[in-house]
Structure formats: C-alpha cells, structure tokens
Amino acid sequence: MPTLADLSVPPSFATMEAKLVDQIPREAGWRYEPKWDGFRCLAFRGGDEVELKAKSGKPLGRYFPEVVEMLRALPVDRFVIDGELIIEVDGELSFDALQLRLHPAESRIKKLAAQTPAAYVLFDCLLGVDGQSLVDAPLTTRRAQLEALFKRFGKHQRLRLSPGTTDPEEACRWLMQAGGGLDGVVAKRLEGPYVPGERAMLKIKRMRTADCVVGGFRYEQGSRRVGSLLLGLYDEGGRLNHVGFTSTISNAERPELTKRLEAFSPGPGFTGSAPGGPSRWSTERSTEWTPLRHELVVEVRYDHMTGGRFRHGTKLVRWRPDKAPEQCTYDQLEGGGAAALQALTA
Numbered sequence: 001m002p003t004l005a006d007l008s009v010p011p012s013f014a015t016m017e018a019k020l021v022d023q024i025p026r027e028a029g030w031r032y033e034p035k036w037d038g039f040r041c042l043a044f045r046g047g048d049e050v051e052l053k054a055k056s057g058k059p060l061g062r063y064f065p066e067v068v069e070m071l072r073a074l075p076v077d078r079f080v081i082d083g084e085l086i087i088e089v090d091g092e093l094s095f096d097a098l099q100l101r102l103h104p105a106e107s108r109i110k111k112l113a114a115q116t117p118a119a120y121v122l123f124d125c126l127l128g129v130d131g132q133s134l135v136d137a138p139l140t141t142r143r144a145q146l147e148a149l150f151k152r153f154g155k156h157q158r159l160r161l162s163p164g165t166t167d168p169e170e171a172c173r174w175l176m177q178a179g180g181g182l183d184g185v186v187a188k189r190l191e192g193p194y195v196p197g198e199r200a201m202l203k204i205k206r207m208r209t210a211d212c213v214v215g216g217f218r219y220e221q222g223s224r225r226v227g228s229l230l231l232g233l234y235d236e237g238g239r240l241n242h243v244g245f246t247s248t249i250s251n252a253e254r255p256e257l258t259k260r261l262e263a264f265s266p267g268p269g270f271t272g273s274a275p276g277g278p279s280r281w282s283t284e285r286s287t288e289w290t291p292l293r294h295e296l297v298v299e300v301r302y303d304h305m306t307g308g309r310f311r312h313g314t315k316l317v318r319w320r321p322d323k324a325p326e327q328c329t330y331d332q333l334e335g336g337g338a339a340a341l342q343a344l345t346a
Helices: 065-072 095-100 106-115 139-153 168-176 254-262 338-345
Strands: 017-021 030-036 039-046 049-054 078-086 119-125 159-161 182-189 199-204 208-219 226-234 240-246 297-302 315-319
Touching (some): 049 065, 065 106, 078 139, 208 240, 226 254
Antiparallel strands (some): 039 078, 182 199
C-alpha cells in the first residue's frame, strides 16, 4: 500500500498562485473557472494517510476531520489534488463558517464538522492515475486526468468538480454574478504547467461601490490622528450595523479629517452589531474606537461581502454630503453567484 512518502508530489509542495488583474483576458488559450470563497487546499493521499495543506503550507486536516475521512474512504488510494474547501449555509457559501473551524478545541471542531460539514471543490490534479507527477503537464492534460479521477471517486455529496469554460463571455457572466460565495474568476493558460509558489494564474474580481454611514473611527496606533473609518449600514429594524472599515486616507488629510470627525463625537455609534466584539482574535487596540453621530456618509469600493460584512478593507471613493444616512441600507448591495453555484452542484 502506498504512503505519503511514496508520492512523487510530496506534501511539502506549494500551491500555484494568482496575480490580480483588472480585466478578463479574451485572447485564445485561456481557461476560466469560478473563484470560490473558501480555503485553498492541496489534498494528498497515500494509502491510509491523508494530508490537507493550506496555501500557507500549514496543515488543515485537524480542522476538517470530515474531509480527511471522506478522502480516506474514496476507492483510489493515491492522489494529489488542488481545490477549495467550502461550507454551504442556507444556500450560500459561508467564509465565516470556515473561520470558525480554526479553533483550538477538538470537541468544538468535531461539533462543527457534524453540524456544517465542509465540501471539497476540485479544480486541478497534480498526480496522474499511474502515480506520475503532472506538475509539468499542460492544464489540458491535468484537467482530463482530474475528470477521470473524479469519475473513479464515484458520486459524493461533498466532493465537487469545479466547472470551467474557454468562453470569455461565460467568464464575464460569472464575474457579474460574483458574490454570495463566488469571489471572482480565475484564468489559467490551457498549455501552462503547474508552477508552485508563483503567480502563474490570473484572478479577476468585480469591484462594486456602496454608500455607508461613518459610525465611528479608530486612531492610528501610537498617535491621535485618524487611522480608519468604521462603516455601517441600516437593517430593516433601523439598527446601524458595523460592516467594515476603510483606511485609504492620505497622510496629508489625516489632521484635518481627525478634527472633523471628533466634532461628531460623542454619538451612538453602532446601534446593531458593533466592531471590536470579544473573540480570540481581538486585541486591546481592536476594541478601541470612537463612536460618532449618524451624520457622515461615504462611498466606498469593495470586492466581496460575506456574513453581512465587507470581506476585505474597502477603498474610500468620496464623501457623500448629498446622501441622507437613512438611505444607507443593505438594499443597495447585490447578492449573486447563484448560477455558478448551480453549475457546481449540478
């Protein structure tokens, strides 16, 4: 029986990375795939041994025991696959549910694994069915091998094959639907090899804008100048919920902006969910912020929203003195990703 030590692609192998670009490439020679909002994961199996590795190189198997057991039970005892760990909650992918798995208590992890089991979306194959490395093979060959391997796995509810296309128009439609689990589009060269640790792929994200109330701000660390604006949106009950932040403020404008913000303090800040709630990731600084009156509105640019919050920091576009704070609601935000998710589960 093979072991992990026998694999021609070892568990120390690094993932191929992607470079962020503004536009989907349209010339011939590209394959496009959805960019799923999950944890990138290389899966290695050699006999009864299974290892999951994150993009950072850190092991993930401890946090996703149900995926390890699923892969160990497959009728193929040797493979190396690149893919994405995802968790679906109420018909959408939940990055928050994935983050909850990174918990020190094994009992907590087992409970979550039973309540919200993760699925594994496959999009590349690094080890052929004959046990030979496919790292130097073109994507066309690796995809064909992946599809053959997927058939050998048999049907499994939590093992998915990521869709793909060579049609740039289809890729554009996916990009327009980004959100709710779809994080954008990835473009790969059809004849390109798998290049570990290098940005040999392209990723394209859809940028959107939203008008938000400035519910508070944080000072820069070690100074009394504004460091970031805390953003809020009103829910149906009229509560202002913290949804993210923006720190794209030039050094030249920080002194004057600080005075302006302090003039709107004190205030109610966030009347719904607030920043700096207790968690094992909180620091003393992350819980310190200045609440403001609900009078300032900014337009920000963002790429993705999950769990009712902007996934990453946003970019400040402009101040909106013409906008009433009460108009800053969740209604202006787009969902999306439904068509791509349907393709994944078909």
